[in-house]
Amino acid sequence: MPREIEDRVGAFVPGGRVDVAGTQDGTLAGLDFAAKDLFDIAGHVTGYGNPDWARTHPPAASHAPIVQSLLLSGATLRGKTKTVELAYGLTGENVWHGTPTNPAAPDRFPGGSSCGSAAAVAAGLVDFALGSDTGGSVRIPASYCGIFGIRPSWGAISLAGACGLAPCFDTPGWFTRGASLLRRVGEVLLPAGDPMPLGPLLKVQEAWINAVPGTATALAGALEAVEQELGAALGVTLVPEGIDRLYDTFRVIQAEEAWATLGAWVDATRPSFGPGVGERFAAAKAVDPAEAHAARGFREAFRARLRAVLAGGAVMAYPTSPVPAPKLDATPEVQQAVRERTLNVTAISGLGSLCEVTLPAAKVEGAPVGLSLVAAPGRDRALLALAERVAARLRLPA
Numbered sequence: 197m198p199r200e201i202e203d204r205v206g207a208f209v210p211g212g213r214v215d216v217a218g219t220q221d222g223t224l225a226g227l228d229f230a231a232k233d234l235f236d237i238a239g240h241v242t243g244y245g246n247p248d249w250a251r252t253h254p255p256a257a258s259h260a261p262i263v264q265s266l267l268l269s270g271a272t273l274r275g276k277t278k279t280v281e282l283a284y285g286l287t288g289e290n291v292w293h294g295t296p297t298n299p300a301a302p303d304r305f306p307g308g309s310s311c312g313s314a315a316a317v318a319a320g321l322v323d324f325a326l327g328s329d330t331g332g333s334v335r336i337p338a339s340y341c342g343i344f345g346i347r348p349s350w351g352a353i354s355l356a357g358a359c360g361l362a363p364c365f366d367t368p369g370w371f372t373r374g375a376s377l378l379r380r381v382g383e384v385l386l387p388a389g390d391p392m393p394l395g396p397l398l399k400v401q402e403a404w405i406n407a408v409p410g411t412a413t414a415l416a417g418a419l420e421a422v423e424q425e426l427g428a429a430l431g432v433t434l435v436p437e438g439i440d441r442l443y444d445t446f447r448v449i450q451a452e453e454a455w456a457t458l459g460a461w462v463d464a465t466r467p468s469f470g471p472g473v474g475e476r477f478a479a480a481k482a483v484d485p486a487e488a489h490a491a492r493g494f495r496e497a498f499r500a501r502l503r504a505v506l507a508g509g510a511v512m513a514y515p516t517s518p519v520p521a522p523k524l525d526a527t528p529e530v531q532q533a534v535r536e537r538t539l540n541v542t543a544i545s546g547l548g549s550l551c552e553v554t555l556p557a558a559k560v561e562g563a564p565v566g567l568s569l570v571a572a573p574g575r576d577r578a579l580l581a582l583a584e585r586v587a588a589r590l591r592l593p594a
Contacts, residue, residue, distance in 0.1 A: 201213075201228075201274055201275070201321050201322075202321075203275075203316075203321065204297075204319065204321075205296055205297040205298075205299055205315045205316070205318075205319045205321070206278070206294050206295070206296045206297055206312075206315070207230070207277050207278065207296045207312040207313070207315040207316035207319065207321060208230070208275040208276065208277055208278070208312060208316070209233050209243060209275070209276045209277065209278055209293060209312070210293055210294070213274070213275045214237055214240055214273065214274075214275050214276050215272070215273065215274060215275070216237065216259075216263075216267060216272065216273040217267075217272050218266070218267045218268070218269065218270045218271045218272045218273070219267065219268055219269070219270050220270070221270055222268065222269040222270025222271075223269050223270065223380065223383065223384060224266065224269040224270045224271040224380065224381070224384060225269075225270030225271075226270065227270070227271045227272070227323040227324065227377075228271065228272050228273075228274045228322040228323050229266060229271045229272070229273060229274065229322050229323060229324045229325055229326065230273070230274055230275050230276070230277045230312070230313055230316045230317075230321070230322045230325040230326070231260075231263055231273060231275075231276055231277065231313070231325070231326040232276070232277050232279050232309075232310050232312065232313050232325070232326055232327045232328060233245060233276040233277060233278065233279050233312070234279055234283060234328060234358055234359040235260040235262065235263055235276075235326060235328075235357065235358050235368075236256035236257075236258065236259060236260045236263070236357040236358065237256060237259055237260075237263065237273070237276065238255075238256055238257065238258050238259050239255050239256065240255055240256060240276070241253060241254070241255050241256070242256055242359060243276075244279065244281070244282055244283070244359045245278065245279040245280055245281040245282060245283070245290055245292070245293065245309070246281040246282060246292065246467055246468075246469070247292050247468075248465055248467035248468060249281075249282065249461075249467065252461070252465055256357070258357065259357065260355075260356060260357030260358050261354050261356050261357060262326065262353060262354065262355075262357075262358070262368055262385060263326070263357070265384060265385060266326075266381075266384065266385075269384045271323075271324075274321075274322050275316075275322075277296075277310075277311075277312025277313045277315075277316055277325060278290055278293050278294070278295075278296055278311055278312030279308070279309050279310060279311065279312060280308035280309035280311060280333075280473070281469060281470060281473045282359070282361065282454075282458060282473065283308075283309040283328060283330060283333060283359070283361045284309065284361060284454065284473055284476050284477070285308045285309055285472060285473060285476075286307065286308050286309070286331065286332060286333065286336055286534075286535050286538060286539075287305040287307065287308050287311075287522065287531055287535075288305045288306040288307050288308035288309070288311030288314075288315075288337060288340075289305065289308065289311075289470065289471070289472075290311070290470065291470035291471070292470065295311065295524075296311050296312050296314075296315035296316075297315060297319075298315065298318070298340060298341055298521060299315060299318040299319040299341060300318055300340075300341050300342035300563065300564050301340070301341075301342075301520070301521055301562065301563040301564065303523055303524055304340065304520065304521035304522060304523055304524060304563055305340065305521050305522055305523075305524060305526075306318075306337055306340060306341055306521070307333075307336040307337030307338075307339070307340035307341065307517075307521060308333055308336070308337060309327075309328070309330075309333040310325075310327025310328060310329070310333045310334050310337050310369070310371075311337055312325075313325035313326060313327040313337070313370075313371055314327065314334075314337030314338060314340070314341045314343060314345070314371050315337075315341060317341075317343050317371040317372060317373060318341040318342060318343050318371075318373070320373070323372070323373075323377060324370055324371060324372045324377055324378075324381055325370060325371050326368060326369075326370050327345070327368070327369050327370065327371060328355075328358065328366060328367065328368050328369065329347040329366075329367050329368075329369045330361050330362050330365045330366050330367075330450065330546070331362075331365065331446060331450060331539055331542055331543070331546060332347075332517075332538060332539065332542030332546075333369075334346065334347050334369030334370070334371065335347055335369075335516050335517075335542060335545075335552060335554045335566070335568065336516070336517055336538060336542065337371075338371055338516070338554045338556070338566055339516040339517040339554055339556075339564060339565055339566030340517065340520065340521035340563070340564065341521075341564065342556040342559075342564030343371050343372065343373055343556055344371065344372045344373070344374065344375055344378045344553070344554065344555060344556065344583070344587075345369060345370070345371045345372075345378075345553070345554050345566075346369050346370060346378060346382065346551070346552070346553045346554075346576070346580065347367055347369045347545055347551065347552045348367055348368070348369060348382075348385075348386060348551050348576050349367075349549060349550065349551040349573040349574055349575075349576055350364075350365070350366075350367050350546075350549035350550075350573070351367075351549070351573075352367070352386055352387060352551070352573075352574070352576060353367065353368050353385050353386065355367070355368060360457050360458075361450075361453070361454050361457060361458070362449070362450040362453035362454050362457065363453060363457065364449065364453060365446075365449075365450060365453070365546045368385075370385075373593050374587075374592075374593040374594050375555070375580075375583055375584040375586075375587035375588070375592060375593070375594060376584055376594050378553070378580060378583065378584075379577075379580040379581060379583075379584050382576060382577060382580045383577070386576050386577055388577070389574045389575055389576055389577045389578060390509075390574055390575055390578065391578075392509055392578075393509060393578070394426065394509045394510075394511050394571060394575065394578050394579065394582055395426045395427065395509055395510065395511065396426060396427055396429075396430055396510055396511075397422055397423060397425075397426035397427060397428070397429045397430065397510070397511055397513060398429065398430055398431075398432045398505070398510050398511065398512045398513070399419070399429040399430065399431050399432065399512075399513060399514070400432060400434055400512050400513070400514045400544070401431050401432065401433050402433065402434060402435055402439040402540075403439070403514030403515060403540075403541045403544070404514055404515065405439075406439055406515075406518050406537060406540050406541055407514075407515040407518040407519070408518060408519050408560075410560045410561070411515050411517075411518055411519060411520070411558075411560050411565050412515065414557075414558035414559065414560050414565060415515055415557055415558050415565065415567050417557075417558070417590075418555065418557035418558060418567040418586075418590060419513055419567065421586050421589040421590050422511075422513050422567075422569065422586050424589055425582060425585055425586055425589070426511060426582075429513065432505065432512075434501070434502070434505070434544065435498075439540045439541070440536075440540060441494070442498075442539070442540055442541075442543040442544060442547065443536050443539045443540045443543060444491070445491045445494050445495055445498070445543065445547065446539055446543035446546055446547060447539065448483060448487055448488050448491040449488060449491050449492060449495060451476070451479060451480035451483045451488075452480065452483045452485075452488040454476075454477070454480045455477070455480040455481050455483065458477070459477070459480070459481060462477050462481075471528070472528070472531075495547050498547050498548065499547060499548050499549065502544075502547075502548035502550065502572075503548070503572065506550070506571060506572035507572065509571075509572075509575070510571075510572075511569055511570065511571050511579070511582065512544075512568075512569070512570040512571075513567065513568065513569055513570070514541060514567075514568055514570075515541070515565060515566070515567065515568070516541075516542075516554040516565070516566035516567060516568040517538055517541075517565060517566065518534075518537045518538060518540075518541065519534055519537070519538075519560075519565075520559075520560045520561060520563035520564065520565050521563055521564075522534050541568075544570065545570055548573075549573050550570050550571065550572060550573060551570070551571055551572075551573065551574075551575060551576040551579050552568050552569070552570045552571075552579075553568065553569050553579050553580060553582075553583040554566035554567065554568045554569075555567050555568075555569070555583055555586060555587055555590070555592060556592060557590060557592075569582060569583055569586070
């Protein structure tokens, strides 16, 4: 019989718990996992964090393929976790289902939109959990909650059976408390990649300058551990146009795609939204097509720049989030400022379709901050192996 789970951090969607047993054998046999409530589970409504979405959609006919793969590998699904409404937010707040507690910093937000999955793993409720990442929704809650997380290369894992937001950025991801399990889940889900070794190490100057001094200082030791694996870091400048250009580019493209994906439903249903979500959709509806076209042009140029920098196996390193999680009483203005500063760096992988792993490397003001390792598309397995070696040097959980 599966063990009982006491949801002491409010990670799971309210209502009856979803339990689906995995196969008796397999590489993940005996492990429990949870899935963000945008992945389909057969016979259950995928709520997508909003009661009006749940009301207007029928139960799923089948499991999302990523969920099915994990079940066939022996892992047991223990529930659906909370998400920010329609996955359009980075704090983890949900006024309808309740905001999960950040187990590592209870006075701070858990990070979103995969807030419930991150909280469930950080609290030890499950061994690992699925999330999704469009603008940072795995990487940021992993950083905020002090756990490991991965955004795989875009398109490496199917998102069939999952609710979409901005398809050219959307990707599944997962959280663990240890580096080896992060890699083991990847061995189930990821295609075979380039076997060539990684290196050299690149220190992205703009991303370190974008971080507050406390974060940059706290992560210096973690960067040294990566240098012990790959050699001394080489300083590089990725965005001579200014790092804010990445936020502006990502914001416009994401908004245009969010409206193309969900706008018809928003207009037809006129759903109730919590703070900030409705405003984001209103802004998405109003995006100037010419501005979006220009943003896509810059994205293609930036993507080519990244591919050239990373083509030989180079790995970029920088703070996952520029600041620790905002306090729960942070004003909307403070939250927006953190959002913009954060998307400045999370947009690097999003715009480049890159793979990124974040390690729980340090604390600032008693709250976790992560160090990100980033590689070219298709280098996911090698990046996970590198993260495991770095974690061992830092004496992080295996």
